[in-house]
Amino acid sequence: MKKNPLSLLTIASSKGRVTKRYPFEEPLMTSEFRGKIEIDESKCIGCGACVNACPPNALELLSSSGTKTLRYFIGRCIYCWRCIDVCPVGAIKGTREFELATDDVSDLYELLIHEEAKCSVCNSPYATVRIVRYVATRSPSTEGYVSMDPKCRQEKFVKAIEMRFGGLSA
Template identity: 35%
Template sequence: MFIAKLRQLALVARAGRVTLPYPASPHPPAAGFRGLPTVLGEECVGCGACAAACPARLIALATEGEHMVLSADFTRCTYCARCQDVCPTGAFQMTDRFETATADRRNLTLRVVLQAATCASCGRPFAAERLVRRAAAQAGESGPEVKLLDLCPDCRRKAHATRLKGVARRA
């Protein structure tokens, strides 16, 4: 038995170091590694595509007074990168940060506060101002569609119905 243990010791000594000296000497992640997501607040338009795509439902877009707030709780994030894939402006980015152990959950949460656009008809906040401006820029400066962008979904629906009634009467 003593000889068997010496053989084991010799085998282990010949193998040398087989693991990285982590955490004493951290090894940077490989290129393309998907770690903790982050949001570039100045790029976010508040469209909510990230919230719709997140399979864990960790991202939410809500109205708080005069603001639209994008909140993300990365405590259960699976690093799937769907938020990054669907973001039209590239505001969601995957970092190479994977060491997320923390004593305070708030270290893994994120809030982006955006100015809300108010409805031109009823005055209710309905979307992020940046999103409305971006949609208006894409639609161009002319046409009735641009005026409809200043309306909340309910008032927009009413405006469409009124316009359709007028078209039906003329026909």
């Protein structure tokens, strides 16, 4: 297996130049690459399924007066695309975007603001308008309950049972 150390030159010259001239030409990237995610604001219902699946909490659902904000922090994202797997309405799609460098960390936030629906009984906000509509169209029989917050809903349900059977303990 004796070899001449200079034969490395032969190897090198036979390979020629392999360097990609990126950013002046296409990067060395395949079609399968997982990059940043894109949330479609026309489809998202603000249910929070992606928030529960996200391992590093890059997606968070923040509540403030009358609104729910889905916050996507690119700087914490691990590009696992689990959110895409779990989204019930297919609002999240993956891109091959990787040119995300910036000099300001606030550039890396994306916010999607949802309006919250108010309970028809006590008038307190409880879920996004869109998720209420989503549930109502999916199962029309719940229409009487879906416009209330969980507490009022529970009370109404207990009352309905009492009317019918004369109490829960029976």
